[in-house]
Amino acid sequence: MIELKYYLLISAALFSLGVFGVLTRRNAVNVLMGVELILNSANLNLVAFSRYSSAGIDGQMFAVFVIVVAAAEVAVALAIVLTLYRVLNTVNLDRADVLKR
């Protein structure tokens, strides 16, 4: 039988890879992919704990809400990225250092 800690291990790997992506990537869309990895790892943890503990269905409910928030987040973030591209003509986050022009 697969134990809980292996799910936690996969989730930790996804989380740290997401952190690595957010820290090292300069492209705004790529940073978003890192954030998606982090959200997925959190979801995996929620579902794993919901299965192996006595919490019942609550963990899965939280995971559903995380998915909803992730969908809203990626829509708004891409709108911001597109606006950034239209104003600055780049999506490199190092070049996005002005508040107004």
Added chain:
Amino acid sequence: MSVTDIVFILTAIVTVGSAVVVVVSRSLIYSVFSLLFTFFGVAVLYVFLGADFLAGAQVLIYVGGILVLLLFGVMLTHRLYNLNLTTERFQPIAGTLIAAAVFASISLAAFKTKWKLVGERELEPTTQQIGEAFLSSYLLPFEIASVLLLVALIGAAMLVRRRTDV
């Protein structure tokens, strides 16, 4: 080692391996398509955990929605004649160190902690339970999530609209 274990290990390898490609690959298109395999891998892990509704939602929303949006983001923020959509890396050594430290501390915590577990519960369909929970104890968060989606929809449309002098 049973067949379940082998499938689980393969799924774990595919999930983590394609996540590595997502954050390491220089090509943005490769990153997006590796993210597809990561999302599918997580959906398979949900099936392992007996969360059938969530596995379906993962495929529908992440693969069908978020991935396509990200692909749009990649395509719309580059000139079409510039076909090598690459990205720069920034401080790879410091990033690797921090990510390794995060991974080490989380996995150490996961393995050292004595979790209070009840053992694996019976596999049962979860869709009806989730639906009933949405309309009873989670009614307020459910409504707030609906409003959040509406706000995100309007906000995204407002951000990318063509500015006119009003």
